[in-house]
Amino acid sequence: MVTSTIAPLDVPVRASPDEIVPPYVRRAMTGDAAAFRDVYAHHRRDVARLANRLLGPRGDLDDVIQEVFIQVFRSLPAFRGDSRFTTWLHRVTVNVVLMHLRAQRSRPQYAPEAPAETTPANDTASPLDNVARNERMKALYRILDSVSDKKRTVFILHDLEGVAAADISKMVGAPVLTVRTRLFYARKEVYAAMASEPALDAIARELSMGSINTECP
């Protein structure tokens, strides 16, 4: 079971006001420059992680992080504190990433953009292992990109990031039932895409997963 590193979204029954809207956010809403810096410092890694999950190895993570915080800074006075600040922040992040993906698709690309190198989980891994890992991530996101944005977002948040459906519903602004429906169809489409993706044959061989008797009775 994977534990999400994204902060929980639900407002607990007994959540204190400071848990819902941290003091530095309240100060930032009044124009406190130091508080604006705190908002960025406290949440930059959280935003980076979520944005990276949704973007995949595209190499434009910096731009998206920057855009997220620009949007947050611009919109902070509009934040009413009806939900946790992190919920609001994650929703902004999801919106910015989706907008970024849409803008990227609308631009003609005459050559593939340079992909980002993913950080190896183990820094002692060899360069060859890192290359293989990057190739695998690219293969996975190629499959995920075949699904519509809404379904892709829900699939990534739920099955990769481990976010609960109730939290996803707040992040994408849709009812929980809709989130579950999207997840159902997303899985169906992702698995179908995997089953018909020849590039996975090579990965299957690399991962030595061929130890099954292939004889029909």
Next chain:
Amino acid sequence: MSAHPTDQALFEAAQGENPDARDHVKTCKACVKRYMRLAAGAALISTAKRESFPPVDWTVLDARMLAVADRAAAEVRAGVVRPIRRFPTVSVTVGVALAAAAAGVFAFRMRTHSSRTDAPIARSTHVRPPTLVPSTPSVGSSSGNERAVPAVPMGVETEAVVLLAAAPASHARRGATAVVLTGATHVREGDRVSTGDEAGRVVLAVHSTYRVDVRRGTEVIFASLRSDRASLTLTKGTVRVEGPDPGEHGPSVGIEAAGWTMQSKGGAFTAAIDGQLVRVRVLSGKISVRRGDGAEREVLAGAEIELAHDGGAPREVSQNARDVDALDMAALDAGARDIALAPARLTGDVSFEGSTRWAGTPTSTRPARVVSFRVHHGNQTIGLRVDPAASAPAAWTPERSGMPPAAVASREPIAPAAQTPIGAQALTVPRPGLSEQDRQRIQLENGRDVAMGTYRFAAARCFVSCANLRECGSVRTGSVGFHVGTGGHVTSADVRDFDSAEVVNCLRREALRLPMPVQMAGQIHVEPVRNRNP
């Protein structure tokens, strides 16, 4: 043998969760390949869960963002940043829908927002279906966060400033005869600006934050030019409106055409009268589209819609709106001095700051920095570098394609076109071993290949959207005939062998946007087009 397990079951089996499916795979050769791939996919997902995000250069990003944070804080303190206007709540929307139904407006569906949170909607994330909702009176707001909007413009009359002019372009006061438009022309309320059918372009600054790009073959009337809003009536042709980012408060610009009003809400859009349609492309930000009876909808970035003259419902034709003729507006400044340009002694396509080629003869500009114009004709190019700080007027100079080195070095203007017929004089020096004819053929083919590459890219999108509508499963190949007019513009396109009206219209539309090599002027080029969509 039992029925083959589903992909879902095989995926679960790969994770050791579905023993029945796993047992099946052990005895079924047909399922092994699927199982192997799904197991690889499961392994990929498992790997992805453990991945940390790639290295971010926090030093650079931190410095940038902390500066942004300081600026944002200062804006909040100064009251520049205000709460963002919100969409109507569900209850308000339902109420509006009931009112519309009572009025007999059944043709349009409701736009609803199932949830309302305070996440900013400053930038678009999706394109909503093409529906309209009757507009509510704009005399105020029920939400405490929304600013009251006066029903009638209250601003004072203002003027539009000509930032760039390319002949032929004319300007007419209300009820007066048209005169040649120059950089010194003051465009006021009620004035008419028009360009030639085949060439000409005018870029104007409205409200200092908006740019209006009047393309060739266009006539636009500045019906209202007030300090808080401007309204332009498009009677023919194409205009582009480019404003500040969405969410920024200030005056706005609207375009009226054929009974529709397109109101900018930040970002850029184009509006074009195309036969019996008004074609609107939202390139960034969002706009509101309002019909004569007040019904309106918001259109977000990426959407291309068609508005019928008869007032039917808007039809969304694409979610990949582009403007292939866009100029670099940032290079122009309403506060800069107007610089009259020397006559270009070569006729052909013009590019400004390396932008897409367009037809016209640049006559004046207000550059924010050093800018460059180029005029292209065949393999000849002359350039003009305009420095806003320079006191002496700049001269056109030959730029490339085999000009004799001495001529380039001297930076002298080339001989007037009237004395030096294009293509007749030896302005170019062929490379050793390559005849002039070969060189021109190679250039022509290169230009055509690039154009066709661009077209294939656009055509692929036509097929994808068609496939989504399940309209074009049968026909695989067809052809498009490009009729190339003067200046390399495609004047008409014959799409053959595709039976889907959706695809035919899309392929034709994309063809008409395509710049072709000017050497092909007057020719018809037929290109096979293949639908690779399964």
